[in-house]
Amino acid sequence: MMRHRHPALVPALAIITASVAILSLGLGPVSIPVGRIMAVLTGHGDAIDRAILIDLRLPRMLIGLLVGAMLGLAGAVLQGYLRNPLAEPSVLGASNAAALGAVGALYFGIAQWHIAMLPIMAIAGALVALGALFFLAGESESPLTLILAGIAVSTLALACISLALNLSPNPFAAMEIMAWLLGSIENRSFEHVWIVLPCVAIGMALLLYDGRALDALSLGEDGARSLGVDLPRLRLRLLLGVAIGVGGAVAVSGSIGFIGLIVPHLMRPLTDRSPSAILLPSMLGGALLLTASDMLVRIIPSTNELKLGVVTAFLGVPVFLAHLLRERRLW
Amino acid sequence: MVSISIEGLSVDLGGRAILRDVAMQLAPGALIGVIGPNGAGKSTLIRAMLGLLPFQRGQVTIDGQAVGAMAPRDLAKAIAYLPQGQVLHWPLSVERLVGLGRLPHLGPLSRPGAQDREAIDEAMCRADIASLADRTATELSGGERARVMLARALAVGARGLVVDEPLASLDPGHQIDVMELLAREARRGALVVVVLHDLSMAARYCDRLLLMDEGRLIADGTPAQILTQDRLRAVYGISGHIDLTGDAPMVVPMARWPQVGAEQQADAG
Known part of the structure; x- marks a missing residue:
């Protein structure tokens, strides 16, 4: 049990992710070579380098890692729970509903009351969506019902965001709302890190706890219950974990698609394919994919910085399709 | 030793009575078969008995403890259950799948230990699937899959084993393998309950049969007591050839x- 096909997968992913993250610090209008990055990180280096790296680029890097890890993990957990390779936070409406919460906070000016209002509204959005979802799907807990209800909730949230876009008083407000739809982590500060960190920590703790229960669900609901899984509690932990984690992540980055869908698929063949075995790799893989995408955002020359959700889709979808064509016989 | 006591058990699903006032005592050491036509309430009985289905009236106790009051994990450790038509949603290896049987013994974040390892190996040995350990469970033949799923249930190491229609879609050879495996478990002192449709298999391997019809338990006894022409006619609506004398x-x-216009043909049986 718990034998990974590649025992070094998690350490290797961790090292690659850390290296890419450090490299990403060097990218930007002022290019800083690795030697000077290391000097700053070890407490030396000159003041300008330190200001650029610590105050401007480090928060962005940390947010990229945290949000990516959260989305990757949430995708892996939802695919395991719903026993469906299509599941991910945005398919269930969690991402769009969180974005709607954030947009609502901006649109009605609630965001100005307190810095915590926007993430709270985002989490509330995700909670309401997932709560409604599980209520709609009823007692049956049939995975297909949940996914269909999720698409309905997701579409409704998207429609409401578009409505806010239509009714927005000026083009700047519209631009800001657009950012929530496509996702971006440019110009983030440590304030944002402190918002996302606790949410993601709570979300991850709740989601990582249930790996074994997800394995049991490979045998269906009766199978899992006869192995001692308390399904209502599992569902509650999962609901809270996804809502708080993804809600908090979306509150600082906007709705970034595809990571939760793609990363677990890329990781699964490298493990023994049990739901619990892909949790940690998906977490690290999500962090890696989002960080790499954010580097591309900065490298590709354009007048406006590209939106992150666009790049994750461009980067992830071809890899995903290639992988799907190779793997399809297994489904 | 584990024993199950059921009293006055009634289950309604969607306003329809599926089980009506069922009572029975199930003790270990004998292979107990549950038979009856489709829709007789066999699977419902099993699921209610294991706390997987809420019931409206009656009582189910396992070793004196009410099922509803037992922690899911304790219940899982006491009785292993193999549902009808067990599905597998991910292409796990056979060894990994059998290992799922150890979940009731593991904490959420703990790793399986030597004892779990041993239980998995023993279960694979008993179900005769050691050679399949590294195969992908979703790519097995029906007969292999049935034995792998049984091994998964055996790996729980429970004193009770409840199996719902394990013979469906198996060829005769594999049917015999599965029944002998279950009979062996019963001889070893486990409580083994199996839902069956094949009456010959039930007659040959079971020590005790429970005959269900329209949600009621209508007969409970040895195969010779249960399998009579009258009952086949009354319950299954068939006539049959019954020979319970020999070894087989x-x-x-x-x-x-x-049968309209062909009574004499049926009488011949």
Whole structure:
């Protein structure tokens, strides 16, 4: 049990992710070579380098890692729970509903009351969506019902965001709302890190706890219950974990698609394919994919910085399709 | 030793009575077969018995403890359950799948230990699937899959084993393998309950049969007491050839009963 096909997968992913993250610090209008990055990180280096790296680029890097890890993990957990390779936070409406919460906070000016209002509204959005979802799907807990209800909730949230876009008083407000739809982590500060960190920590703790229960669900609901899984509690932990984690992540980055869908698929063949075995790799893989995408955002020359959700889709979808064509016989 | 006591058990699903006032005592050491036509309430009985289905009236106790009051994990450790048509949603290896049987013994974040390892190996040995350990479980033949799923249930190491229609879609050879495996478990002192449709298999391997019809338990006894012409007609609506005398008792369904214009043919059985 718990034998990974590649025992070094998690350490290797961790090292690659850390290296890419450090490299990403060097990218930007002022290019800083690795030697000077290391000097700053070890407490030396000159003041300008330190200001650029610590105050401007480090928060962005940390947010990229945290949000990516959260989305990757949430995708892996939802695919395991719903026993469906299509599941991910945005398919269930969690991402769009969180974005709607954030947009609502901006649109009605609630965001100005307190810095915590926007993430709270985002989490509330995700909670309401997932709560409604599980209520709609009823007692049956049939995975297909949940996914269909999720698409309905997701579409409704998207429609409401578009409505806010239509009714927005000026083009700047519209631009800001657009950012929530496509996702971006440019110009983030440590304030944002402190918002996302606790949410993601709570979300991850709740989601990582249930790996074994997800394995049991490979045998269906009766199978899992006869192995001692308390399904209502599992569902509650999962609901809270996804809502708080993804809600908090979306509150600082906007709705970034595809990571939760793609990363677990890329990781699964490298493990023994049990739901619990892909949790940690998906977490690290999500962090890696989002960080790499954010580097591309900065490298590709354009007048406006590209939106992150666009790049994750461009980067992830071809890899995903290639992988799907190779793997399809297994489904 | 584990024993199950059921009293006055009634289950309604969607306003329809599926089980009506069922009572039975199930003790270890004998292979207990549950038989009856489709829709008789066999699977419902099993699921209610294991706390997987809420019931409206009655009581189910396992070793004196009410099922509803037991922690899911304790219940899982006491009785292993193999549902009808067990599905597998991810292409796990056979060894990994059998290992799922150890979940009731593991904490959420703990790793399986030597004892779990041993239980998995033993279960694979008993179900004769050690050679399949590294195969992908979703790519097995029906017969292999049935034994792998049984090994998964055995790996729980429970004193009770409840199996719902394990013979469906198995060839005769594999049917015999599965029944002998279950009979062996019962001889070893486990409580083994198996839902069956094949009456010959039930007659040959079971020590005790429970005959269900329309949500009621209508007969409870040895195969010789249960499998009579009258009951086949009344419950299954068939006539059959019944020979319970030899080493290999047989119940061969012959014709629908009552059969219009062909009574004499049915009487011959």
